[in-house]
Amino acid sequence: MSVETVTKTAPRNVVDHLDATAYHGNPYPVEEPMREPLVLGNPSLHDVTAKIAGIIEGKPNLKYWIAVLICASIAGAGFGAIGETVMTGIGVWGSNNTIGWAWDITNFVFWIGIGHAGTLISAILYLFRQKWRTAINRSAEAMTIFAVLCAGIFPVIHTGRPWLAYWLTPYPNQMQMWVNFRSPLVWDVFAVSTYLTVSALFWFMGLVPDLATVRNFVKGKIAKRLYTFFSLGWTGSMRNWHHYEIAYMILAGLSTPLVLSVHTIVSMDFATSVLPGWHTTIFPPYFVAGAIFSGFAMVMTLLVIAREILGLKEFITLKHLENMNKIILATGMMVGYAYSMEFFIAWYSGNEYERTVFINRAFGEYWWAYWSMVSCNVLSPQVYWFKKARRNIPLMFVISIFVNIGMWFERFTIISTSLHHDFLPSSWSYYTPTMVEVGIFVGTIGLFLTLFLLFSKYLPVIAISEIKGVMPGSQPTHHGDEHH
Amino acid sequence: MSDKKTVAVLGNFTDPNKIMEAAAKVHQSGYTDFDIYTPYPVHGLDKAMGVKRTILPYISFGGGMFGLSNAIFLIWWTGSVDYKLNIGGKPLFAFQFSIPVMFELTVLLTGLATFFGLWFLCGLPKWHSDLQDDEGFQRAVDDTFVLSIFSSDKRFSLETTERFMNEIGADNVRRIEA
Known part of the structure; x- marks a missing residue:
């Protein structure tokens, strides 16, 4: 018998293509029988209004106010720590001459990254016609805005004199000086403020029809x-x-490149410097993937709780959570690829400083930060290869917390390990945060949660008009201009 | 009765297919000053109503070009005319380093133009409507499609319009006076 027996490949599974036939050229297909429904229990249009607006109309219970009080107190303590920083100077922080960027810039990048999932869900998934986004886009967009607000605190207090923060913007002044547009830090000012503004406009525009319903x-x-x-x-x-x-389409189309640009520019704060460990071209895509990864983890953490407490299980279904877990797995793999590629290039470049920094990153004094990052970000999401894990709510909650922690460590690792071993061994140093710094970071978590709690009570947490538009039977079966 | 006069005739629909057909019929019979209030955008309904394509993209584009040209001017003028900042002998102006800020200002101004252009085109904010006291109209943001033909339309005549609304299948056809 000939060795070259040709095995005929089986015809591709036709079921995969059935979904496509449901479209009929209509971007908003009416029925997709092959898929899980987006809204469970087949509620009427009024049921949807009553359910979501009912959260606003209902009186919040004592537990809600206790939660708000706790979160607001934490935020208050954080503002106290900021007060301490401003009154005394940033000497109250653990950062030093060698490690000039430490905890604060880590937190800035962390919070900015969290925001990216909201824009991804509201804009990019919209352009890709991912209808499942309608249940989660509103809360994810709210999260974006709150996260960017938290992020903005850090560079402003990092300046040391936050009352002069307006010097960051180009404006005619008595010193007759202008900002240096060649500096990525100036790009950052424009990127972050544009991001906050456009996200807020998009969010408010989406809210208007729902506010009318409320x-x-x-x-x-x-x-x-x-x-x-x-x-x-x-x-x-x-x-x-x-x-x-x-x-809506224009703003979605704008937000898509915008969200990519924001973390690209944030990564350029590092990448355009000549510091080994920072000076790499992989940073922009690596940062964007990491941002989406961390943002989805945060959305997951919040939504697992919110759907339980607000009783939104028929809108935020297991299907939604499973889809988000798939994105977490995909972006987690991208981040893992970036980690290994950085190492490979450090070796392949033949640059001894680059190589030293990376060996030091994994096996030096900060080994614990590096390996926390790898195990939380690369190893923990691997369970999502299994459908059972993707649909297991306690598990996904735990993994989302791991990813949040891991992504914080990623930024900490990039910043601190690259800085702490300077070119001059006599300036080598080690960084540990002070209580004031910890207080500010924990305070921003408190601020973020307070804002999210207020949002979940006083604004429609789910885009009412959008969810109505994707419910079965809500759209006409034929178009007005295409009569048969 | 008072000096109130009828401003519109309203009728309700609940089936998206029916409202689609009704919209086409209203449009085909030559009415222009009518509107349909819906709880969510019904796809294709604007076309059936004969709504002309919005000019919003041009407003957005204008905003974007304004942002872009201002960014270029700002970076060029501040850096190479008003205060020549020599950073390591690098050029005073180049597109390469200007791209991030040019991009962000383009996006920012496009976003602002879209946002404000939208409300301008919609005639909002406007906290009063002649129809606002009608219970059916209030349910238009909840679960009902409400067709409204305004008396300002040239073809409007109370009896014929009411009869026409009934013919095309509207429920609870009623007059709104203001």
Whole structure:
């Protein structure tokens, strides 16, 4: 018998292509029988309103206020620590001449990264027509804004004189000087403030139709006035929806390159310097993937709790969580690839400083930070290869916490290990944070959670109009201009 | 009765297919001053109503170009005209280092133009509507499609318009006075 027996490959599974046939050229397919439904329990349109606006109309219980109080106290303590920093000077921090960027810039990059998942969900998944995003986009966008607010605190207090932070912007002044547009730090000012502004506009625009729904649902006099004011008098006019949908598309199209640019520019703060460990071209994609990774982990942490407490299980289903876990696995692998590629290039470049920095990173004084990062970010998401793990709620909660921790360590590792061994061995140093620094970071977590708690009670946590638009039977089965 | 006059005739729909057909019929019979209030954007309904494509993308584009040109001007003028900043003998102006800020300002101004352009085109904020007291109209942001033909339309006449609304399948056809 001939050795070259040709094995015929089996025809590809046709079931994979059935989904595509459901589209009929319609970007919003009406039924997708092969897929799990996006909303469980087949509620009516009014049920959706009643459920989501009902969260706002209902009186919050004591547990809610205790949670708010705890989070707000933590935030308050954080502001106390910021006060201490501002009154005394940044000498109260553990950073020193060798390690000038430490805990604060780590936290800045950490929080900015958290925000990226919100934009990814609201903009990129929108452009890719991923309809499952509708249940989670609102809360993820809120998270983006709160995370960017927390992030902004750090570079401002890092300047040491936060009351002069406006010097970062180009404005005509009595010194007749301008900012240096060649500096990535100036790019950062523009990137972060643009990101915050555009995210907030996008978020508010998405809220307006839902605020109108809430306006007509709530009974309280003051509540009605407030929701009326902020809904801008939205009526649901189809002529307005026509503009609105195009605006949504434009803002989604803008936010997509914007979110990529923000972490790219953040990574350039490092990559454009000539410091071994920072000076690598892989940084922009590596940072963007890491940002999305960490952001999804944070969305997961919050949503696992929120869907339980707010009773949103029929909207935020296991399917949604499973999809997010797939993204966590994919981006986790990208980050893992970046870690190994950095090591490979450190060896392959033949640059002894580069090589020393990386060996020191993994086996030097900060070995614990490096290996925490690798085990949390690369190893822990590997369980998501299994469907059972992707749909196991306690497990995904634990993994999401691991990823949050791991991504914080990633930034810490990049910053501290690259700095602490200077070119001059006599300046080698070691960094440990002081209580003030820990207090500021924990305070921003408190601030973030306080804002998220207030959001989850006083604003529609799920995009009501968007979820209605993807419910079975909500769209016409044929288009007005395509009669058969 | 008072000096109130009818401003619109309203009718309700609940089926997305029915509202689609009704919209096409209203448009085909020559009405122009009408609107449909819906809880979520119904795809294709704007086309069926004969709504002209929005000019919003041009506003956004204008905003973006304004942002881009301002960014170029700002970086060039501040760095190489007003205060020549010599950093390691590098050129005073180059597109390479200007790209990040040019990009961000383009995005920022496009975003602002889109946001404000949207509300301008929608005529919002406007905290009053002649229809606001109608219970059915209030449910348009909840679960009902409400077709409204305004009396300002040239073809509007109370009886014919009401009859026409009933013919195309509207429920609870009613007049709104203001």
